[in-house]
Ligand SMILES: [Mg+2]
């Protein structure tokens with residue numbers, strides 16, 4: 001008998017300024033420094049049965065600041081750091097694009113308008129298909145207005161954190177939290 005697949009609830013996390021310190025255009029594994037609470041916060045989401053998905057704009061690729069190979073190494077470090085504290089993310093989606101070339105990178109194939117760069121919600125929709133996610137049971141956590149806008153477009157609940165860019169901008173999230181750890185408290189108390 002065909003059984004309808006169970007829908008999953010998910011937490012979408014921005015990367016820079018949420019999981020790790022945003023030092024602007026991180027281009028090597030050394031530059032990636034996790035917040036001390038990040039792994040513990042994510043572990044709680046793992047244990048609560050959430051799919052944890054990172055959705056990050058990485059225009060460093062389009063800007064010729066970093067190669068995709070190096071970005072992979074940066075993400076390997078991120079996952080290794082999480083693993084040390086028994087936490088994991090189910091997948092990292094990144095947007096390598098940027099709409100404008102500026103000088104030497106103008107021939108970069110990733111210079112284009114795309115559907116994945118936040119504030120668009122392309123990465124969230126991709127994850128929705130891949131993990132059978134129920135957006136109505138899901139949250140987006142971000143430190144920038146574009147994260148909140150992407151979450152609103154997808155129809156998930158939104159939490160702005162005060163780390164990184166501290167959600168300055170006109171778009172108001174459903175909740176404000178000091179950091180990812182407090183955001184996780186909000187999520188776990190929302191049931
Ligand atoms: Mg950010």
Ligand SMILES: [Zn+2]
Nearest residue numbers: 095097114116
């Ligand atoms: Zn893109």
